Amino acid sequence: MNEIGLRRRATVHDVARAAGVSLATVDRVLNGRPGVRAATVEKVEAAIAEIGFQRDLGASLLARSRDLRLTFVIPDGSNEFMASLADAVTRRAGPALSDRVHIETLRIRALDADALAQSLDNLDPRHCDCAIIVASEEPSVQAAVDAASKRGVVVMTLVSDLPGTQRRHFIGIDNVAAGRTAASLMGRFLPQGGKVAVIAGSLHLRDHSDRLAGFKAGLAAEFPSLELIGPVEGHDERSETQAIIGGLLAQHPDLAGLYNLGAGNGGLVSALESSSRSGAIRVIAHELTEPTRRGLKSGAIDIVLDQNPDGEIREAIAAARMLALGGNSATTTDPIEIGIFLRDNLR
Amino acid sequence: MNEIGLRRRATVHDVARAAGVSLATVDRVLNGRPGVRAATVEKVEAAIAEIGFQRDLGASLLARSRDLRLTFVIPDGSNEFMASLADAVTRRAGPALSDRVHIETLRIRALDADALAQSLDNLDPRHCDCAIIVASEEPSVQAAVDAASKRGVVVMTLVSDLPGTQRRHFIGIDNVAAGRTAASLMGRFLPQGGKVAVIAGSLHLRDHSDRLAGFKAGLAAEFPSLELIGPVEGHDERSETQAIIGGLLAQHPDLAGLYNLGAGNGGLVSALESSSRSGAIRVIAHELTEPTRRGLKSGAIDIVLDQNPDGEIREAIAAARMLALGGNSATTTDPIEIGIFLRDNLR
DNA sequence: TAAGTCATGAGGCACGTACCTCATGGACGG
DNA sequence: CCGTCCATGAGGTACGTGCCTCATGACTTA
Numbered sequence: 001m002n003e004i005g006l007r008r009r010a011t012v013h014d015v016a017r018a019a020g021v022s023l024a025t026v027d028r029v030l031n032g033r034p035g036v037r038a039a040t041v042e043k044v045e046a047a048i049a050e051i052g053f054q055r056d057l058g059a060s061l062l063a064r065s066r067d068l069r070l071t072f073v074i075p076d077g078s079n080e081f082m083a084s085l086a087d088a089v090t091r092r093a094g095p096a097l098s099d100r101v102h103i104e105t106l107r108i109r110a111l112d113a114d115a116l117a118q119s120l121d122n123l124d125p126r127h128c129d130c131a132i133i134v135a136s137e138e139p140s141v142q143a144a145v146d147a148a149s150k151r152g153v154v155v156m157t158l159v160s161d162l163p164g165t166q167r168r169h170f171i172g173i174d175n176v177a178a179g180r181t182a183a184s185l186m187g188r189f190l191p192q193g194g195k196v197a198v199i200a201g202s203l204h205l206r207d208h209s210d211r212l213a214g215f216k217a218g219l220a221a222e223f224p225s226l227e228l229i230g231p232v233e234g235h236d237e238r239s240e241t242q243a244i245i246g247g248l249l250a251q252h253p254d255l256a257g258l259y260n261l262g263a264g265n266g267g268l269v270s271a272l273e274s275s276s277r278s279g280a281i282r283v284i285a286h287e288l289t290e291p292t293r294r295g296l297k298s299g300a301i302d303i304v305l306d307q308n309p310d311g312e313i314r315e316a317i318a319a320a321r322m323l324a325l326g327g328n329s330a331t332t333t334d335p336i337e338i339g340i341f342l343r344d345n346l347r
Numbered sequence: 348m349n350e351i352g353l354r355r356r357a358t359v360h361d362v363a364r365a366a367g368v369s370l371a372t373v374d375r376v377l378n379g380r381p382g383v384r385a386a387t388v389e390k391v392e393a394a395i396a397e398i399g400f401q402r403d404l405g406a407s408l409l410a411r412s413r414d415l416r417l418t419f420v421i422p423d424g425s426n427e428f429m430a431s432l433a434d435a436v437t438r439r440a441g442p443a444l445s446d447r448v449h450i451e452t453l454r455i456r457a458l459d460a461d462a463l464a465q466s467l468d469n470l471d472p473r474h475c476d477c478a479i480i481v482a483s484e485e486p487s488v489q490a491a492v493d494a495a496s497k498r499g500v501v502v503m504t505l506v507s508d509l510p511g512t513q514r515r516h517f518i519g520i521d522n523v524a525a526g527r528t529a530a531s532l533m534g535r536f537l538p539q540g541g542k543v544a545v546i547a548g549s550l551h552l553r554d555h556s557d558r559l560a561g562f563k564a565g566l567a568a569e570f571p572s573l574e575l576i577g578p579v580e581g582h583d584e585r586s587e588t589q590a591i592i593g594g595l596l597a598q599h600p601d602l603a604g605l606y607n608l609g610a611g612n613g614g615l616v617s618a619l620e621s622s623s624r625s626g627a628i629r630v631i632a633h634e635l636t637e638p639t640r641r642g643l644k645s646g647a648i649d650i651v652l653d654q655n656p657d658g659e660i661r662e663a664i665a666a667a668r669m670l671a672l673g674g675n676s677a678t679t680t681d682p683i684e685i686g687i688f689l690r691d692n693l694r
Numbered sequence: 695t696a697a698g699t700c701a702t703g704a705g706g707c708a709c710g711t712a713c714c715t716c717a718t719g720g721a722c723g724g
Numbered sequence: 725c726c727g728t729c730c731a732t733g734a735g736g737t738a739c740g741t742g743c744c745t746c747a748t749g750a751c752t753t754a
Binding site for chain 2: 739
């Protein structure tokens with residue numbers, strides 16, 4: 001019943017025929033089982049390359065008769081972005097299930113390195129193929145990532161990276177570039193120069209320290225007339241951030257700009273709006289969430305730099321599927337882009 | 348061999364048991380085949396909802412023993428964005444194949460409605476499940492879309508929509524919002540007012556006419572001190588656009604802003620750079636391509652509004668898969684976002 | 695009442711891969 | 725020359741779904 005001229009896609013049978021070996025041998029090679037001479041392995045691999053065989057992912061998962069099991073580990077607490085990240089996971093879980101991808105979510109206390117390390121330690125490769133974590137850069141976490149990898153649980157980082165470990169992939173924006181972009185916008189907003197304060201969540205978070213580095217570099221290179229104040233750490237908490245902003249406003253009556261490279265934006269907006277200086281200070285924040293939307297609309301915030309949580313979750317799942325088939329995820333996943341939002345292009 | 352407490356996912360067998368019918372009946376319901384009483388259909392659907400059955404997409408495509416066949420119809424010519432769209436299709440074709448999605452690309456002459464209509468007419472539902480087209484809003488195209496739908500080829504629109512036809516889905520940005528965003532940025536760039544020229548490709552393209560509408564509305568609502576010149580149609584061609592810009596520059600020595608809502612950006616940049624007024628005029632263009640990157644870097648262009656071609660192709664494929672399973676694509680696809688690029692956040 | 699129509703059941707084969715068992719034949723050491 | 729190990733072949737079953745045929749029993753219509 002095949003249409004003429006419409007070639008069937010290659011199967012393991014075709015590989016076996018092309019390599020001049022049996023199905024069993026092809027299977028052993030494909031799934032990395034022992035008992036095949038090196039020369040034979042090469043023959044099979046050559047045949048695969050020659051006829052362009054691609055393993056059928058659906059049939060493969062079907063035959064294994066089990067889903068790909070992913071565990072997302074996401075910080076809990078008042079951080080709205082993390083909440084929207086978790087929501088995105090929930091939204092994707094349903095559709096993913098019909099692709100045989102089973103997703104679980106773990107929420108752990110924000111900025112609690114030991115809690116993160118421990119939940120990684122608890123992951124059993126028999127129940128979890130891949131863990132996707134929002135990492136913080138602390139020794140206990142790094143050790144736990146390497147240990148999990150050694151046990152056979154693939155680890156990927158999300159939003160905040162953990163270079164120098166066994167993590168197989170990072171999904172998130174280029175945070176140095178994000179910081180540079182913030183500097184570039186801030187510099188254009190303040191051609192006359194002035195004081196710019198920087199608030200971070202925690203410099204143990206790689207995304208925050210990268211943004212800071214990019215922002216500093218951007219200011220130094222292009223806008224030396226801006227004077228940087230801080231960074232101050234608000235631990236991504238609403239009330240703590242609000243207190244810090246209040247203090248900065250009181251301490252610097254001539255404050256011209258504010259860059260919050262962490263979370264806690266509810267506190268940022270509240271502090272600005274209750275200060276009578278909202279709109280007079282150029283404000284750049286991160287992540288499009290309820291408080292930053294409110295800030296954009298009221299004029300308290302000028303620009304929001306955003307990473308699309310839905311896109312990140314989608315790419316994480318896609319990367320995990322690729323890894324599960326022994327492929328290289330890096331070659332096929334799309335980079336996550338830095339979104340720039342002002343009042344007029346709110347989505 | 349199932350882990351204790353790890354429930355197996357529901358299958359058609361479970362549905363049959365739960366509904367008290369046979370496998371054959373479940374199958375008839377699932378695949379919309381006739382010969383089932385309405386009451387029985389309801390019983391089955393209730394059972395599906397109750398036990399949370401989700402069809403196994405992989406097994407389904409496997410059993411059908413054929414790939415999902417998609418045909419992308421993309422304009423040819425000097426339009427760099429369309430080229431990058433076609434590239435994105437090519438990039439996705441490989442990975443998609445391992446999900447049993449077979450992709451073909453047709454390039455047709457840009458702005459040639461009859462060529463587009465004819466390639467739609469040529470699509471045979473036995474060789475193509477779904478066509479994804481960059482539409483232009485002309486009667487012959489509209490008729491061809493409806494005819495193809497009637498023949499059994501699902502049609503989706505990409506980049507430029509075709510409302511009022513049988514097209515099942517549109518994938519692209521909200522172009523009215525894009526125009527409004529351009530207006531908002533332009534207005535902020537030119538607080539002292541002035542002349543702003545608008546260049547389009549063709550107002551038969553829905554995306555262009557939508558952008559124009561959004562831009563006009565945005566200026567009228569917020570920046571009445573800006574005087575709009577045009578639109579002039581450059582037909583998305585490099586040389587024609589270059590000539591038009593040259594003419595505008597000569598005719599309006601006091602030109603303050605330029606919004607090219609179409610393609611032909613190579614001509615835009617060339618005209619500006621050879622005019623000695625590059626950098627003195629605020630310029631907003633669309634689509635991140637080689638010429639617009641060059642323009643951003645040289646300062647000839649201030650802002651580029653972008654739709655991510657890779658993201659669009661990804662969503663198109665995802666939507667087609669959903670439609671193929673009888674689902675409603677609109678509920679599961681992510682909206683495409685308007686990217687805003689300046690020199691500093693080039694990707 | 696006989697013939698026909700219709701909803702449903704029962705069961706089987708196919709899809710491409712994973713994974714299992716068993717057979718076979720060659721190489722090698724003693 | 726015999727026993728052992730090892731690479732490989734042969735062939736089966738299973739996974740969940742699609743699609744086919746055939747049988748059966750209920751109901752309609754002439």
